[in-house]
Amino acid sequence: MSNKRKALKKIAKCLELSNSSNINEAAQAIKMAQSLMRKYGLGQDDIDFIGLGKTTSETILPSIINQSILKIIRSINRKFAVECVLINYKGLKKAEFIGVAERAIFAAFAFDIIYREMNQEIGQFKNSLSGSGNEQTVISKRVNSFLAGWIEGAIEKLPQLDTIDNYDKKMSNFIDNEFKNLDREQFKKQMAEAIATMTQDYEKGVQKGKKINIAQPVSSNQPKPKAKPKKLSNL
Template sequence: MSMSREEAILKIKKCLALSKSGNEHEAAIALRQAQALMLEFQIDPDLLDIVEANCSSNVKKTPQTWEAMLVSTITKSMQCRLIFSSGNPFYGTKAQWTFIGVDPAPEIASYAFDVLYRQVNRARKSFIETSLKRVTVKKNKVRRADLFCEGWVEAVRHLIIGINIEVVANTTARITKYMDQTHGSLNSFTPKDRNKGKTINHSDYRAGQQSGKSAQLNQAMNGGKQYERLGTSL
């Protein structure tokens, strides 16, 4: 059975690790295997540690401003690049965010988004059921809930920025190179802002800020030192 590109990359990484062995014969064989696979699959050695991590969004087509704020903060903190893909109900696919960066930054970014996204959506649901239960016009209720979420996201910024991750040299240039080779030209989009041009109820925003103070970003997967700071919480 032929080897996939992803399998080849894993094999190359293992061979490169073995190439540092104290056994010169073993190291030489491993290095030759790595070089042969990189040539066969046309894999740039500078991009071996550039990886992607996906996470789902609840939106169908265009994300709201508050969701874009959350993912943007995570992306900048992790020094990643970002792609948003709309869902397609016909094919049963969900909208998703893709973080692209130096391993393990994208996995940490995906973890942080998943954890905080679940929390903000729970907080939003609770806010609608309690503070907005007397609001009868649905679009007004949705707009006010969006403001609440914006305040919530602002309150958790320090949790995201506080994640301690080492980023190697030339990260931006290498990610750009990866993007050009893998994804080419991408379209841009503008997040949906339901409150644009509307009268703002600042109490909703402040309620979101207050709720966000109870957010937590606990330790993630087995990631060693790269994940230690994920134990930080409010």
């Protein structure tokens, strides 16, 4: 058997291992496959392609996605240099992250953790307000302030991975192009109005959000989500 044929068999084996639920094992398998492809003369486009994958989060989302969920998704996209697609799931939604395979795995894993912790913290905060005698409008305002702060704190806790292919610059150029006609003064006014509605619970939320542990599994029995790296057709 030729050396190149042996290498192709090894690459195929690496691709199988890249479906591992172990993040480190999957990432190492992809790097090994890329190294073998480079060694035996496959093009850079093929090498980059083999490292791409998609991971669907375990979280089942409502059919209508609110602004809090969208903010979490946008932040994960920016921090991990991935893209998220909302896919249909039995009449509801799931978040699917696409990009470099190990980043897509980590992004879906982080999303599941943040979404779960967010709901738990909001539930606890609401319970703490029961029996306070406050009107429902006041309670809603306090809950919304706490939620906004918690999301900010949790996002701040997310690791900032190295950018890929000038990702930040490309995104910045895209945003500048898409929103070049944005009325910035009107935007500032809207931001000021939003901040004015916040209560002191915002800062409480920030501090709570910063305590999130992204390395913590969603549950003790639940494996980390699997990536589904694309495979080259000639393998």
